[in-house]
Every structure is written in structure tokens, then in C-alpha cells.
Amino acid sequence: xxxxxxxxxxxxxxxxxxxxxxxxxxxxxxxxxxxxxxxxxxxxxxxxxxxxxxxxxxxxxxxxxxxxxxxxxxxxxxxxxxxxxxxxxxxxxxxxxxxxxxxxxxxxxxxxxxxxxxxxxxxxxxxxxxxxxxxxxxxxxxxxxxxxxxxxxxxxxxxxxxxxxxxxxxxxxxxxxxxxxxxxxxxxxxxxxxxxxxxxxxxxxxxxxxxxxxxxxxxxxxxxxxxxxxxxxxxxxxxxxxxxxxxxxxxxxxxxxxxxxxxxxxxxxxxxxxxx
Amino acid sequence: xxxxxxxxxxxxxxxxxxxxxxxxxxxxxxxxxxxxxxxxxxxxxxxxxxxxxxxxxxxxxxxxxxxxxxxxxxxxxxxxxxxxxxxxxxxxxxxxxxxxxxxxxxxxxxxxxxxxxxxxxxxxxxxxxxxxxxxxxxxxxxxxxxxxxxxxxxxxxxxxxxxxxxxxxxxxxxxxxxxxxxxxxxxxxxxxxxxxxxxxxxxxxxxxxxxxxxxxxxxxxxxxxxxxxxxx
Numbered sequence: 001x002x003x004x005x006x007x008x009x010x011x012x013x014x015x016x017x018x019x020x021x022x023x024x025x026x027x028x029x030x031x032x033x034x035x036x037x038x039x040x041x042x043x044x045x046x047x048x049x050x051x052x053x054x055x056x057x058x059x060x061x062x063x064x065x066x067x068x069x070x071x072x073x074x075x076x077x078x079x080x081x082x083x084x085x086x087x088x089x090x091x092x093x094x095x096x097x098x099x100x101x102x103x104x105x106x107x108x109x110x111x112x113x114x115x116x117x118x119x120x121x122x123x124x125x126x127x128x129x130x131x132x133x134x135x136x137x138x139x140x141x142x143x144x145x146x147x148x149x150x151x152x153x154x155x156x157x158x159x160x161x162x163x164x165x166x167x168x169x170x171x172x173x174x175x176x177x178x179x180x181x182x183x184x185x186x187x188x189x190x191x192x193x194x195x196x197x198x199x200x201x202x203x204x205x206x207x208x209x210x211x212x213x214x215x216x217x218x219x220x221x222x223x224x225x226x227x228x229x230x231x232x233x234x235x236x237x238x239x240x241x242x243x244x245x246x247x248x249x250x251x252x253x254x255x256x257x258x259x260x261x262x263x264x265x266x267x268x269x270x271x272x273x274x275x276x
Numbered sequence: 277x278x279x280x281x282x283x284x285x286x287x288x289x290x291x292x293x294x295x296x297x298x299x300x301x302x303x304x305x306x307x308x309x310x311x312x313x314x315x316x317x318x319x320x321x322x323x324x325x326x327x328x329x330x331x332x333x334x335x336x337x338x339x340x341x342x343x344x345x346x347x348x349x350x351x352x353x354x355x356x357x358x359x360x361x362x363x364x365x366x367x368x369x370x371x372x373x374x375x376x377x378x379x380x381x382x383x384x385x386x387x388x389x390x391x392x393x394x395x396x397x398x399x400x401x402x403x404x405x406x407x408x409x410x411x412x413x414x415x416x417x418x419x420x421x422x423x424x425x426x427x428x429x430x431x432x433x434x435x436x437x438x439x440x441x442x443x444x445x446x447x448x449x450x451x452x453x454x455x456x457x458x459x460x461x462x463x464x465x466x467x468x469x470x471x472x473x474x475x476x477x478x479x480x481x482x483x484x485x486x487x488x489x490x491x492x493x494x495x496x497x498x499x500x501x502x503x504x505x506x507x508x
Contacts, residue, residue: 028374037473042458057374059455074362176473202475229363 027234029058030066030075032146032217033174038194038263040254047250048241054234064144070095070220073227077235079242081146081192081217084153095220101242102251102264106150106211107196109179110136110188114208118188124211125158132160135167137187141178142170146215151190154211179203194263197255217264219243243268283481287489290482298483302490305463308376309444312383313391316439319384320391321432325421328399329407339396345389350382354449357382361453374455379463382449387439394438398431399424433502437495444491464490 035041045056059069063080070078071094079101080086089095108124110116116134121127131138141148155162162168171181175195182189183203192215196207219239224232241247248268255263290298323342327335359365361373361381372378402424410420425432447465454461456470464487471480 026371026374033473036456036470039474045458057455057457057460059374072362072364074364174473176475180475199475202477227363229368 025231026055026057027077027231027238028075029056029238030069030078030080031058031060032063032066032080033060033176034081034147034192034195035079035217036060037174037176038198038255040194040251040264043250043254044242044247047246048238051241051246052234052237054237056238062141062143062145063149067095067220070222073222073230075222076231077219077221077238079217079219081215082144082149083216083218085144085146085149086218086220089220094223094226096223097236097239098218098220099239099243100216100218100267101247102217102266103214104217104264105193106147106213106215107191107193107207108188108209108211109182109191109196109203109205109207111186112204112206115186116188118208121209124190124209125154127209128154128158128160131167131188132158132165135165137167137169137185139178139182139185139187139189140168140170141175141190142172145175147175147190147192150211150213150215154190179205194255197259197261197263245270279477279481282478283485286478286482287485291486291489298486300459301462301464301467301483302486304376304461305444305465305487306490306494308379308463309383309440311380312387312443313436313440315380315384316387316391316443317436319388320395320435320439321425323392324395324399327396328402339393342389342393342396345393348386348389350386350446350449351452353382353385354452357385357449358453373453374457374461376454376461378453379450379461382453383443383446386446386449387443390442391435391439394435395432398428398435401431402428430502433498437498440494440498441491444487444494 029045031041035044041058041060045058048054049056059066059075061069063082063085066075066078066080067082067085067089069075071089078095086095086098090098106124108118108127110118116131116136118127118130121130140151169185169187171178173181175192176199178189179191179195179199180203181187183205186204189205190211193207193210219242221232221235221239222230224230245268248266248270251264251266252262255261326332327338332338357378358373360367361370361378362368363373370377372381406427407420407424410423411417415423445465447469450456450461450463451466451469454463454466456462456466462470464483468480468483468487471477471483
């Protein structure tokens with residue numbers, strides 16, 4: 001008898017053992033990188049697990065990837081910050097019940113001394129125009145993250161064609177990693193205010209301008225009618241939780257201890273205002 | 277350089293104050309990579325024995341495939357394992373994605389070719405007549421295999437160390453299939469990535485040093501076993 005037939009039973013046995021530790025009933029959440037990078041994700045998940053008794057597993061990626069996982073029904077619920085892409089997904093019926101959860105700002109950060117002279121710009125679009133005119137280095141997320149989508153929209157608004165622009169570089173990493181790259185290259189970059197606050201002391205960049213539009217984080221559920229495996233009830237419970245008083249407190253308090261200011265502001269209606 | 281020093285001090289502080297989270301992460305890393313190495317070893321020794329002793333036709337091609345496994349890109353493994361484990365994937369029913377089990381699978385896939393290729397070379401390095409002689413002396417096939425494994429133990433344990441090394445040092449596939457979930461699938465490597473992302477370079481450095489220490493302890497134990505003189 002040769003010993004190779006052992007391999008097959010070994011794999012089957014291993015898979016059987018492994019499936020014992022699988023979490024078939026757990027809620028799968030897709031979340032954007034700035035949530036994990038700031039540390040808010042762990043607090044929200046812990047709060048929800050404690051309140052609901054459910055277990056949450058999560059995949060963290062740029063909004064584009066998270067929304068694609070949601071479209072495929074590979075996650076039950078998602079928190080992303082890419083309003084246009086989210087609206088498209090809902091319009092196509094691949095996501096349901098989109099609700100704004102919280103917001104922060106997009107900031108234009110750049111090297112000290114403002115080499116491209118963006119100070120005094122009336123909008124980020126105008127500042128982007130100055131960076132392009134100066135041909136100063138700009139580092140982009142370059143993925144389909146919410147920040148990148150917003151950045152591309154601003155370039156379009158500014159009427160700048162990036163084709164062949166040597167000063168425009170794409171780092172394609174997480175929000176905070178991108179900031180480190182920009183700092184190292186003494187480049188300008190667009191960043192959400194929470195990540196910037198967390199990273200401020202570790203990068204040699206200053207914030208020059210805030211975007212006119214808020215950076216909106218929303219929760220969307222996968223469409224249970226399209227995907228049989230989706231945990232619709234748990235997803236709804238999570239979505240409700242994010243807009244509850246408890247989550248509002250977690251979100252608004254987050255960062256105060258460590259940074260002396262909150263990093264995100266919840267869009268949940270405070271309960272005292274709900275009661276007439 | 278200051279950062280490295282801070283990292284070392286912080287690492288020892290975490291170790292000696294018995295930081296619960298760090299210990300949990302370290303044990304998870306160790307457990308997951310040990311399981312992956314064990315799976316790789318079972319498959320590796322089986323396949324290596326077959327290839328080395330049976331010399332099947334097409335052996336060179338098979339070995340060339342195994343050898344290219346040394347360069348098996350973890351990100352490719354992560355992607356394939358993730359897609360297989362998706363709810364809509366062929367193994368979706370196991371509900372393994374974003375669990376330690378998924379990391380074990382990904383790391384086992386990465387470690388198996390390494391262990392198999394090195395084990396095959398180790399067993400091929402034995403004198404070709406040795407197996408026949410052992411069998412002729414009346415050993416059963418299992419006894420013969422055990423004797424031959426012991427004969428090749430220096431190289432076989434090197435294969436185990438290489439497999440374990442490939443598994444525990446991996447991060448791309450680990451994050452892709454594990455999700456880097458706090459308290460569940462956060463390993464020393466993925467925790468380090470997260471700390472770097474958060475700009476906590478001292479903590480990241482401390483975790484790196486703990487990882488290096490852990491690797492050294494495991495490799496040291498394996499090396500002691502490897503270098504021990506077998507009882508006569």
C-alpha cells in the first residue's frame with residue numbers, strides 16, 4: 001500500500017475539525033479601513049456583541065471592495081463612505097436600507113511650508129488646481145475607496161486631466177499607510193479628518209483645507225432576497241444598533257480620551273430630541 | 277534606532293507584565309501555525325515517501341511543481357482560499373471564512389509544498405538500497421517508513437522548520453482569509469500590520485520582537501530534537 005492515499009483522508013479530517021470552529025451563525029460585516037485604522041470599529045463591534053449577544057466577523061477593505069462583497073452577499077452588512085457608489089448599489093437592488101451613521105471631514109494635507117501655495121484657496125478643487133499648476137507631488141489612494149472616489153470627483157470638478165501627470169502618484173494602501181507615504185514624499189494628499197488626527201504626530205504633514213462636503217459613513221444591508229445565505233435579522237439589528245443611543249455615545253466619545261476631541265460625529269438622532 | 281530600542285523594552289514589558297491581549301495573540305499565532313505545519317507534515321511526508329520510494333513516472337515534473345511552491349505567493353493563496361470559502365464558494369458551507377480555521381488552511385497551503393519538496397529531497401538523499409534492506413530484514417512498511425524517517429531526520433526536521441517559518445511569518449493571506457478580527461483572528465503578524473497602520477510604531481516593533489522570540493523558541497526546540505543523538 002502506498003502512503004499517498006493518506007493525504008486525502010488527512011485533508012478531509014482537517015477540514016472536518018476546522019469546520020467545528022467555524023462560525024456559521026455569525027454576522028459578517030464589511031468595513032472601510034479608516035474605521036479599523038482609528039480603532040472605532042473594535043469598539044462598535046464590542047458594543048453590539050454585548051448588547052445583542054451575536055458574534056460579528058469582519059472584513060476590512062476600501063469601500064469599493066466592501067461594496068462588491070456586499071453585492072455578492074459575502075457580507076451581511078457594510079459600513080462604507082462612498083455615497084455615489086452606495087446609491088448605485090441600492091438603485092441596482094444589491095443593497096438595501098442605506099442609512100447615514102456618522103461623518104467627519106475630508107482634509108487636504110500637505111508638506112509644511114505649503115510649496116504649492118494652496119493656502120487661501122476657496123475650495124479643495126481650487127487647491128487641487130494650484131497643486132497641478134505647481135506640478136507638486138500628490139499621493140492618491142488609487143483604489144476605489146471612498147476617499148479616492150471623492151478625490152477623483154474633486155479633480156474632475158477642478159477640470160484637471162491626470163493622464164500622464166508625473167507628479168500624481170497612487171499608493172493603493174490603507175488610509176493611514178497612504179498618509180505615511182505622502183509624508184515621506186513631502187506630497188499633498190486627501191485624507192479623512194479622523195485618520196489625520198490619529199496619525200498627526202507621526203507624519204510631517206499639515207492640514208490646509210477642509211472639503212465642503214462631509215465625509216459620510218453609511219450602513220447598508222445586503223439584499224436578502226438575492227442571497228439566501230444572508231443573515232438578514234442580524235444585519236438589521238446591527239444597522240439599528242449603529243443608529244441607537246448607545247452607538248451614538250460610543251461614536252461621539254471616541255477619541256476624546258486619547259486625542260482630546262472626538263473623531264467622528266454620529267448622525268443618530270439623540271433620544272431627548274425624539275421625545276416630544 | 278531609538279524605535280528599535282523602545283520596541284525591545286516594550287516587548288519585554290508586555291511579556292513580563294503578562295499582557296493578556298498580547299499572550300492571546302501570540303498563542304493564536306502559535307496554535308494556527310503549528311496546526312498548519314502539522315497538516316503540511318502529514319501531507320508532505322506521505323507525498324514525499326511516494327515520490328522518493330516509488331519513483332512514479334513523471335516524478336521530475338511533480339517535484340518541479342513542488343519546488344515552485346517555495347515561491348507560492350501568499351496573496352494568491354489568500355485570494356484562492358478566500359474565494360473557495362466564500363458563502364457562494366464550493367466550501368462556503370463550512371463557514372470558515374474569517375475564522376482561525378481559514379488561516380490554518382491558507383498557511384497549510386503555503387507550508388505544504390515547502391515541507392513536501394524538502395522532505396522529498398531528504399528521502400531521496402537516503403541510500404537507495406536502504407529501504408530494500410530494511411524490508412528484507414522483515415520490517416513492515418510502517419516500520420520501514422519510521423526507520424527511514426529517523427535516518428533522514430536532520431533534513432526532515434529542517435523541512436518542518438522551513439514549513440513552520442513560512443506559516444508563522446505569513447501575513448497577506450492571513451489577513452485576507454482571517455479578517456484581522458480582534459480576539460479571534462488577529463495574529464502577531466496581522467496585529468503588527470494594524471499597529472503600523474495606526475502609527476503605533478513602538479507597539480508594532482514590540483509585537484515584531486515577540487514574534488521573533490516566539491519563532492526562535494520554536495525553532496530552538498526543533499533544533500534540539502534534530503541534533504539529539506538517536507538512542508542506539
